[in-house]
Amino acid sequence: MNTIKIKLQEVYFPFLIVGIATIIFYNVFRWTFDIKLGILPLKEDLLNFWIPFTLPWIPILIWLRRRIRILNIRGKRDNGYFGYQFAMAAAIAVPIIISQNYIEKSSFDLIKIQKVEEIQKFRNEKYFDIYSFEVDRKASLSYSTSRTSGRYNNDLNFYRYFASPFKYSNSIWYGIEFKKNLSNRVSDAIKNLEYRKFIINSKRDFNIYDFNNVTYFEKLGNSDKRDGFMEAVQRGFTEINEKEEVILIPRTDNFNNRLGNSFCWIFCSFGIGAIILLFMVLIPKIDQHELNDFKKNKPLKDDDLKYFLDFLNPFGLNKATAILLLFNIFVFVVMIFYGLNIVSPTPLELLEIGGNRRLEVLNGEYWRLLTSMFIHSGVLHLLMNLIGLALGSSLLEEVLGTARLIIIYIICGLLASLASIFWHQNTISVGASGAIFGLYGLILAFTVFKIYPNYMRGMTWMFLGLYAGVSLLFGFFGGIDNAAHFGGLISGFVIGGILILINKEQLKKTW
Structure with a gap:
């Protein structure tokens, strides 16, 4: 009985307190600064899903x-605790996440008006x-x-x-939206054919669309959907003030009934999670x-979080690795506040903020060769590159030193952008992979020439095979810029060869 009391007192009850406090905090924060005051410059998908x-x-x-x-979890120690x-x-x-749907919809009443301009x-x-309304x-x-x-x-x-x-x-x-989904693994010819069909069919459907088939209208907030409609508006009116425009989409x-059972599921979902955690x-x-x-109050002996934070310390042992990782993360955060989709920004959005194109x-606009190295087309793209960068950079920093590693990283990235x-x-x-492949080109040279x-x-052969080899292989199936990958890999190998010719013995002494 005393054991159960300790578990409840030291682990379970603190979880309940932290969980309930976090849920209340975020909902109050969201309602106050976004719904009530409207001062959060973040898109709805971030506020509704990614931040929660x-x-x-x-x-x-x-x-x-x-x-x-405190719990003696069987199996692999770290995996169990994670x-x-x-x-x-x-x-x-x-x-x-469920509560965001509720507070977003429940915070507004249905406003009845006679004419559109009263909005x-x-x-x-x-x-x-x-x-009463008419649409042109x-x-x-x-x-x-x-x-x-x-x-x-x-998916495309x-x-x-x-x-x-x-x-x-x-x-x-x-606002009327049409969309179509297909596999992103099909050939470019099929993609182009399906895109042309989509354009024709959407135009046909729009021409017969019944504008009066609407029960009420929803005014779009800061979202990718609103950005899409604003891009359409700006095609005809380039001088408009985007914040003053109102986009209404029809609801039927x-x-x-718009809230459904979302309020009940806020409590039910937490209750289910709490019961599972109790067991x-x-x-x-x-x-x-x-x-x-x-x-x-002794600190943990094997603290993975501490090791991770030490690894990201720009003043620690891995200065160059930490600086490159943090800078890529910083640029991605700036992209999010700029309004780009966290999962999949459009090609036009990426081009506008510094993407690379011939x-x-x-x-x-030569600066694009540099800026594109630090821009990523979504959080998954960023995470994959951060892993590759962390592995590759950590294998080179002791050999090259901080300044030389960063300089070589940038040179390889520029050459990869030119190859693209x-x-x-x-x-x-966009992406850091060209520069990262440059680092793996150096690793290849240092491995081959011992x-x-x-x-x-x-x-090192294992890392080269798992990261560089697999990435290049997937690049042949489309959706990945293998030109930048090969450009970075070759430039890194050449730079590594030059360094070996100049100072091979000194490089070997670092180990």
């Missing part, structure tokens, strides 16, 4: 990570029932784009946005040694 998905990890790592070690952290994060994240009186409202179909503007989605970007999604102006009103648009459901906490025995250390570079625009005529290229000691060469 990642936020629970902060209090878990700060307050619960140490407490979990599983508990993941279960806690999921138990908190799911109700937060300007209700700047902070979201739902409207308009008694002939003055409609459209914009088409595509995004990838799914695991490994397996076409979107077409039609923005139709309401008659007798300024800056208010009726019953307004009173997870009660089943294992107590690690008495860890419990004693915890009561004495036409722009040849017209004098030389090979591709109209491809928008700069690394014998005990390390097996490991």
Whole structure:
């Protein structure tokens, strides 16, 4: 009985307190600064999913990570504890995500108005029932784009946005969206054929669309969908103030049923997670040694988080690696605040913020060769490159030193960008992979010419095969800029060969 009391008191009840506090905190924060004041410059997918998905990890790592070690979890020690952290994060994240749908919809009433132009009186409202309106179909503007989605970007999604102006009103648009999904693994010829079909079919469907088939209208907030409609509007009106434009999309459901059972599921989802965690906490025995250390406030002996933070310390042992990793992360965060989709920005969005393409570079925008190295087309793209960068850079920093590693990284990235625009005529290229392949080119040179000691060469061949070899192989199936990869790999190998010719013995002495 005393054992159960310790588990509940030291692990389970703190989880409940942290979980409930985190859920309440984020909902109050979201409602105050986004819905009430409208001052958060973040898109709805970030506020509704990505922040709720990642936020629970902060209090878990700060307050619960140490407490979990009290439990004597069988199996691999670190994997077991991470599983508990993941279960806690999921138990908190799911109700937060569900609650965003509830507070976003429940915070607004249905405003009944006679004419469309009356919407300007209700700047902070979201739902409207308009008694009488007319739409000018002939003055409609459209914009088409595509995004990838799914695991490994397996899906290709076409979107077409039609923005139709309401008659007798300024800056208010009726928005209609069409979309189509297909596999991203099909050939470029099939993609082009399906895209042309989509454009023709969406235009046909728009021409017969019934604008009066609407129960109420929803005013779009800061989202990718609104950006799509604004791109359409800006095709015809380049001087408009984007913030003053209102995009209304039609809804055909019953307004009173919009919330469904979301309120109930906020509590049910947390309750289910709490019950699962209760069993997870009660089943294992107590690690008495860890419990004693915890009561004495001793730090963890094997603390993976501390090792990770030390690895990212730009003043620590891996200065160059940390600087390159942090800078890539910083640029991605800036991209998010700039308004880009966290999963799959469109090619046009990537080009606007510094993506690499032949036409722009040849017209004098040479800076794109550099900026494109630090821009990523989604969080998965970023994570994959961060892993490759961390592995490759850590194998080279002791040999090259901080300054020389960063300089070589940038040189290889520039040469990879040049290779990309030389090979591709109209491809928008972004990402650190060209520069990373440059690092692996150096690793290849140092392995072939035996700069690394014998005990390390097996490991370097493994890294080359797992990262460089697999990446190049997938590049042949499309969706990956292999020209930049080969350009970086070759340039890195050549630079490595030059360094070996100049100072082979000194390089070997670093080991």
